[in-house]
Amino acid sequence: MDGLGERATALERRVMPEEGLDQLVRALARRGPVYGPVRQDGATVYGEVEGAQDLDLRCTPFTYSPKALLHRPRQVLFRAERAEGFVPREPEEDGRMSIIGVRPCDMSAIAALDQVFSQEYPDPYYQRRRQNALLAAVNCVEMAEHCFCTSMGTGPGLAAGFDLLLTRLEHGWLVEAGTEEGCAVLKEVESRTATDRDLQEKEELIRKAAAGAKKQLQTEGLPGLMRDRFEDPVWKERREECLGCANCTSVCPTCFCYDAYDVVNVKGDKVERTRCWTGCPVVDFARVHGGNFRSDRGERFKQFAYHKLCYWKDQFDRLGCVGCGRCMTWCPAKIDIAETAQSFRRGGEAR
Amino acid sequence: MSKPKIAVYKLASCSGCQLQLVNLEPELLDLVGEVEIAYFPMASRKTVPGPYDICFIEGSITREEEVEVVKKAREDCRVLVAMGACGTAGGPQGLKNWARVEDFKERVYQRPDWIRTGEKSLSPGEKVKIDLYLPGCPVSRDQLKEVIVAALLGRKPYLGDWPVCVQCKMNNNVCLLVASKTPCLGPVTRTGCGALCPTWGRGCYGCFGPCEDANVASMGRILRDLGLSPEEIVRRFRHVTSGAEAFREGAKLYEGQQD
Ligand code: SF4
Ligand code: SF4
Ligand code: SF4
Ligand code: SF4
Numbered sequence: 170m171d172g173l174g175e176r177a178t179a180l181e182r183r184v185m186p187e188e189g190l191d192q193l194v195r196a197l198a199r200r201g202p203v204y205g206p207v208r209q210d211g212a213t214v215y216g217e218v219e220g221a222q223d224l225d226l227r228c229t230p231f232t233y234s235p236k237a238l239l240h241r242p243r244q245v246l247f248r249a250e251r252a253e254g255f256v257p258r259e260p261e262e263d264g265r266m267s268i269i270g271v272r273p274c275d276m277s278a279i280a281a282l283d284q285v286f287s288q289e290y291p292d293p294y295y296q297r298r299r300q301n302a303l304l305a306a307v308n309c310v311e312m313a314e315h316c317f318c319t320s321m322g323t324g325p326g327l328a329a330g331f332d333l334l335l336t337r338l339e340h341g342w343l344v345e346a347g348t349e350e351g352c353a354v355l356k357e358v359e360s361r362t363a364t365d366r367d368l369q370e371k372e373e374l375i376r377k378a379a380a381g382a383k384k385q386l387q388t389e390g391l392p393g394l395m396r397d398r399f400e401d402p403v404w405k406e407r408r409e410e411c412l413g414c415a416n417c418t419s420v421c422p423t424c425f426c427y428d429a430y431d432v433v434n435v436k437g438d439k440v441e442r443t444r445c446w447t448g449c450p451v452v453d454f455a456r457v458h459g460g461n462f463r464s465d466r467g468e469r470f471k472q473f474a475y476h477k478l479c480y481w482k483d484q485f486d487r488l489g490c491v492g493c494g495r496c497m498t499w500c501p502a503k504i505d506i507a508e509t510a511q512s513f514r515r516g517g518e519a520r
Numbered sequence: 521m522s523k524p525k526i527a528v529y530k531l532a533s534c535s536g537c538q539l540q541l542v543n544l545e546p547e548l549l550d551l552v553g554e555v556e557i558a559y560f561p562m563a564s565r566k567t568v569p570g571p572y573d574i575c576f577i578e579g580s581i582t583r584e585e586e587v588e589v590v591k592k593a594r595e596d597c598r599v600l601v602a603m604g605a606c607g608t609a610g611g612p613q614g615l616k617n618w619a620r621v622e623d624f625k626e627r628v629y630q631r632p633d634w635i636r637t638g639e640k641s642l643s644p645g646e647k648v649k650i651d652l653y654l655p656g657c658p659v660s661r662d663q664l665k666e667v668i669v670a671a672l673l674g675r676k677p678y679l680g681d682w683p684v685c686v687q688c689k690m691n692n693n694v695c696l697l698v699a700s701k702t703p704c705l706g707p708v709t710r711t712g713c714g715a716l717c718p719t720w721g722r723g724c725y726g727c728f729g730p731c732e733d734a735n736v737a738s739m740g741r742i743l744r745d746l747g748l749s750p751e752e753i754v755r756r757f758r759h760v761t762s763g764a765e766a767f768r769e770g771a772k773l774y775e776g777q778q779d
Contacts, residue, residue, distance in 0.1 A: 210694040210721070231699050233692070242690035412735045414707035415682070419689035430678040433669050435550040446690055451682045452732040466733055501685075501697050501707050501742055 172319055173379060174273065174308070174326030175372040177334055179345035181352050182363035186341045189358050191221035193333075193344070194269065196357040197303065201265035204238055218269070226270050226337070228325075230313045230498060234275050234422035235268050239298045240282060243445045246294065246429065251438035262297065269305040271331075273324035274316070274493040276306050278422030280330055284485050285425045294444075303350060305333040310374045315494030317384040317507055323491045326375035336371045343367050386507040387514055388488060395479035398513050399471075407474075407509065408467030410502040411450065417473055417496035417504070418448025423489050426454070449473050474506040524573035524672065527559035529593045531579030531586045532613055532641065536658035537604040538562045538578055544661055554672060570596035574671050576654075580606040580613060580763075581642045594648040601667060602650045605657035607643060609729050610763030612657075614641040618758060618771075643763055652677070657727035657760045660712045683707050683731045684724050688715035696723055701746055705756060708734035708766065729761035736770030750777035 185193065197203045198219065205224045207216040212231035215238055218224055245260040271279070283299065286292035309318075309325035318324030327334055332351035336343040343363055346352040418424040429444040447454055449472040455463035463469045473496075481489030490507070497505035528538055542563055544551060558568035575597035581587055594600055605611045616624050617640050625632035644650060654663060663679055670677035680686075684706035688695070696702035696718055704723035706715070710731040717724050730736070736757065743753050757771040 210696075211699040212694040214692055214694060231694070233694075237692060242692070409735075410738050412707035412738050413683065413731075413733060414685040416685050416689060416695065416707070419686065428680075430680075432666075433673065435547045435554055435665065435669060435672075437554070437669070437672060447682065447686065451686060453680070453682055464733075466735065499695055499698050501695070502738055 172273070172322040172324050172326065173375055174324075174328035175375055177327060177331075177345050177347070178329050179334070179347055180349070181346040181355060182368070183344050183346075183355055183360040184338065184341050184363050184367050185344055185358055185360045188221075189342055189344075189360060190224070190335075192358045193305070193354070194218060194220050194224070196354050197267040197269065197305065199357075200267060200303065200354075201301075203267045203269055204235070205269040206232065215268070224270060226307050226335075228272060228309045228311055228313050228316065230315060232495070233420060234278065234493065234495065235271055236275075236278065236282070236422045236424075238266070238268055239279065239302065240286075240295055240425055240427075240446075241298070243443055244294050244427075246442045246444055248439070248441045255440070260294075263301060265301050265303070267303040267305060269307075271304050271306045272309060272493075273306065273327040274318045274321070274491040275422050276304070276327055276330050277318075277321075277323035277491045278493070279304070281423045281485065281487065281489065281491070282425060284487075285423075288485075303332045303354075304330070305335065305351075306331040308334065308336040308371070308375060310337055310378050312378050312381050312383070313494065314383055315498050316382065317386050317492040317494060319379050319382040319492070320384075320386040320388060320507075321488065321490060321492035322388075325378040336374065338367060338370050338374070343371050384494065384507065386490075386492065386511050391488065391510065392479040392482045394513055395475060395510065399475075401513070403509060403512065404467060404471055407470055407504055408465075410504055411466055411470040412502055413450045413452060413466050413469060414501065415448035415450045416499050416501065417506075418450060419446055420495040420499045421477070422493055422495070423477075423491060424448055428453075449476065470504075474509065477506060478510055523554065523556045525556045525558035525568065525571075526668075527570070527572040527575040527593070527597060528557075528562070529559075529575060529577045529579075529589060530562070531577065531589060531606070531644065532582040532637075533579030533604065533606045533611065535562060535578070537576075537607070537656070540658050540661050540664055541576070544665060547665065551668065555668070572597045574599045574601065574668065576601050576603050577644050578603045578607055580610045581644060581647065582613060582637050582640070584638065587647055590644045590647050593644075599651045599671060600648070601652045601654055602644050603654050603656075603659050603664075605655065605727055605729065605760045606641075608645070608653045608655045608764070609761035609767075610641045610643050612760045614762045615758060617641060618762060641763070654679075655710060655728045655761070656712050660714070663712050680711055681732050682711055683734075684709045684711045684713070684715050684718065684728070687711045687713075688718045691715050691719050693718050696721070697742070697746075703743055703746055703748060703756065705739065707742075708736055708739045708770070725759055726756065726767065727760050729764040730766035734766040734770075736766050737773060740770055740773050749779045750774035751779070
């Protein structure tokens, strides 16, 4: 994975005119709900879209990831009613959906979640949503201030894993189809065959975007470096700053942790088990019978930083960070784990 | 087996928390089927003598005789639950703890001479042992129901003692503090409201009081960076739960500081 993805593996490559995007969204909408980045309160969040006018496909500083569409913030696991004993019922299934505008870093994060939710404990809830989702990704032709996908090898271009992949050209959109379903969608949209020139333009755009990266995290030997610096005084500073609010883990596209609880009705004959997002910065997270194995806020923050940049490697044979820059963007205390880790290379200081 | 008895006591408060109990519709009728509402002057004239199984106590102690009510509630009840900002942290009336009570009387009431109140507003927990604190201004109906159901089932209630931010993000809200620089106490406030205010575009006022291990020092610095004066920061921490320890600390960090 070089993150440039100039040459994506595609079954078909076509170019749509400007208006093609709207046709594309409508073609997807015929298959089920379409979700994409929409503007809301000064940021971009994933919401349902009807046409191209609803979408904001730029790589802007304040964005949320599509994680919530696949690993739901709240997910009913089962419902049960008292009859002869309790009879559990599976939650209702959702049908086909499309997610459009997924950025290369987030595609890498989805690949990470696929791994997390299919390995030791296959997770049917995630897997169902995932199998139902058509992914229409978009290459980044510019990089925002906090992006460091070039360091993590996850962007700004995407090489594989998509149903459809869009690139904004000077005139129109290059659309690459990676699956049969992607090809079928593409057939419903007005387009022409892409030429070598179109592909060259794409390569050029991605290379230019990559050259504009402002943030860097050297990943070579990073897990080892993190281990060496486990007792570094810098963690004490972070401890004083960190609020334990879990905004970082909530916005992080690869964080997968959850809690589960039962809601029982007053009569005690109906129960609903739900799981909901939680994250290691929260006090409750490591509370088990008899105590809390991370009662110190500093330790909880370190779990976040270390899981992403160190432990993940042992657990899933890759880093847990895709360089999307969201945790630092949305941290109320402006804590930047990449910058903290990078500061070790410089021998100390800095945030 | 006889039905568990529930009692509801009231001290100095606005009655909003008790009202949440009454508002438990549509499950209220089921509730009456499962428990006996033994003492609840606001909802029923009928009074069944104690002992009671679960007792909710709303309000704060602002007069000497209320100490007796609290002690009686403790004696009469197996499980004592303190409700609301008043019951857990002295409530809005706790503001007088940080000022002269006479000044408040004069500003608030037309006839201050008719008002009989003590110097301080204390939460019941300062006088007797409380088994469970259920914060909120008012308490959340879902949490209230959860406490009752948990008691009926004999398990621990699931209340989710984490910062409001966690719920805020589950609601897919754009963070106000970051995106629009709106002061928000979400990172240090305990959830339970479902991130009500941020979901409607308002910064969290902290009405559920501090979450566990709230980092008020960092919160204060963030508010200061947003341009709030020390006095404004003190006011935010004191607002409705000024008696809560962490918020008391937060206010102390900025009290008396010049801009
Ligand atoms: S690092 Fe930032 S976002 Fe994460 S818990 Fe700490 S203060 Fe919150
Ligand atoms: S750790 Fe931060 S930068 Fe890395 S993927 Fe998660 S949110 Fe993005
Ligand atoms: S960083 Fe924390 S919240 Fe995220 S996956 Fe790891 S343990 Fe879970
Ligand atoms: S708006 Fe407030 S409660 Fe919501 S995430 Fe931001 S700081 Fe937290």
